Amino acid sequence: MTRSMLIMLAAALPLPATPALAQQGGAPAVALPVRQALGKVLPQRSPEQVYAKVCGYCHGRNVGPIILGRGLPAEAVRYIVRHGQNAMPAFRPTEITPAELDALSQWVSQSPARKEEHGQ
Amino acid sequence: MSLDLDRRGLLGAGLVGAASIGLGTGASAASPAPLAPGRSMADFTGAMKAFRGVVGAEWVFGDEDAVAPYEKAYIPDPAHRYKPVGAVCPQSLEEVQAIVRIANQYRQPLWTVSTGKNMGYGMTSPATPGQVVLDLKRMNRILEVDAELGTCLLEPGVTYQQLKDYLDDNKIPLWIDVPTVGPIASPVGNTLDRGVGYTPYGEHFMFQCGMEVVLPSGEVMRTGMGSIKGSTAWQAFKWGYGPYLDGLFTQSNFGIVTKMGMWLMPRPPVYKPFMVRHGDMADVPRIIEAMRPLRVSNLVANCNLMMSASYQLAMFKRRNEIVPDGAPLDDDSVKKAAKANGLGMWNTYFALYGTDQTIAGVEPIIRASLTASGGEVLTAAEMGDNPWFHHHQTLMQGGLNLDEIGLLRWRGSGGGLAWFAPVAAARGVEAQRQTALAREIVSRHGFDYTAAYAIGWRDLHHIIALLFDKADAAEHQRADDCYKELVVRFGAQGWASYRTGVNSMDLVAQQYGEVNRRFNATLKHAIDPNGILAPGKSGIF
């Protein structure tokens, strides 16, 4: 996908997504939450954790647009995370590692909508 | 308005035709990212190659796409000046030392960040061209937490979220104190820029204790008691012996902090948040006069946020929900929207911490003086799940959220924000004059007065969010002009910033005076003769 296509896609974010894609996947089996041990660096986190500890503070809480349950292409998610979209800051590979982002982008793409989320 | 152009601008102009890389920063063909003054392409590529040898190729970023995450910033930068040329991301003290040695060899400047979320001050953007970001986020070990002393020792990449999770996971009854953007920011980065939070430990640098610093020579120095073999007091006693050194490494470019000690507040048995609602913009001096004695006596122990209605509305609303696009944001419309949302024109948040008994003892005294100032004193009983109350209730107990990022969507979608944060003594009349001056300047440039006062122990940080649409080129330029006018005209009244973004570091340094600047420069030249650490930080070269 070209950069301009991705930007267009991103610009279209606030529109309702196609529900079909969103319903197919669903979240992968829930992994045990990763805990950080004293004296050790943060281990790789599951997509659920990254969403809960970073993305989910804005998306679905009336700060950023809802991104779950919209079948957003994983590639668009990856691009936006690394570049920051409008009001959104960019997240560096040191903050969300390449491996975390690969899993996160797939997970966001496939996750169903959450009833408790709201916002524009 | 007679201050010189900032040196950064002159530097930029002098660089036309100087060495530049064609691949670095998103505008390769039109305006290639310039290298640092006097450095050649061979220096840069030599340094980057050597950095790869230290941290591995996957943790050195040089090409356009890889550097992109380091370029995002909210601040006005119409001339695209504040762009790094690369990034290097070590995971240990030894790697930092090796990087510093290489930087000296190739005279490659490094712009250090801990978590790099200095949002509205430049994020990871360096103050001068040609710098490689030294990104310490991978160094994120929580090294010690002492539950009895209420202390911890952290690496720079530990976020507030990581620290909070660690305390919660291990059921350690200590609180953290967060800036309003805690989840993605860090105790070390925030403290080194002398940021603030909203519990009684809100003046972060006051609660910092002991550092480990890599000096520009590559040597490692520990401050306070840290250099005494066998000392158990590194995180317990701030001052050590002789000149107090820790301050030298805040808002500066004299070293790279690789460990920092910090005090953590024991969770109090009872926490009771309050909001004081005042109905008019003109209530500013009354509120400050009422709060000051409570703060100076420490009856109210936390750093209070006195929030204007427009700032509060901007968190969760869009401007065009209040007034039509293009119309000025008039007080009547703001008042109406505020009222509909349970807010006043000023909303001052404070909290009491203690036991039922101690709170019952002081609450009536506090209520009496705030009520006498014309305010309605409200608690969770009246405010319920009001989202603004909930936000501040979270903050004042060191809780985490990112609600305030909503500010970036107030005006258009381009995400523009520059904090202007002048300091004053905590006196009503000063705040009144500051508010009047700020409103005059921002409204003349077509912007809104979305501001708050952080009421410290004896000071005010007037926190003005200059919100603009970065996607609109004309508005972006106006924001840049407006910001400079704010700095210059406030400075002329004796009000200078407590901290500033890379877009104005030189301008603010000029206001603090030539003697101070020369002193900083003398230190800088003595300890960093090759100018490798963050040239331009706080106007220090």
Ligand SMILES: Cc1cc2nc3c(=O)[nH]c(=O)nc-3n(C[C@H](O)[C@H](O)[C@H](O)COP(=O)(O)OP(=O)(O)OC[C@H]3O[C@@H](n4cnc5c(N)ncnc54)[C@H](O)[C@@H]3O)c2cc1C
């Ligand atoms: C909506 C919003 C609300 C905000 N609210 C607050 C608030 O309430 N209080 C507040 O203080 N700020 C606030 N900020 C500003 C900012 O986002 C925070 O201060 C944030 O904590 C700074 O980013 P950081 O912690 O990632 O530090 P970093 O960006 O990592 O560091 C900040 C600066 O400190 C220096 N530095 C960092 N690490 C080192 C090191 N290891 N050695 C030497 N120098 C170093 C560098 O100059 C760096 O640029 C807010 C921003 C936004 C957008």
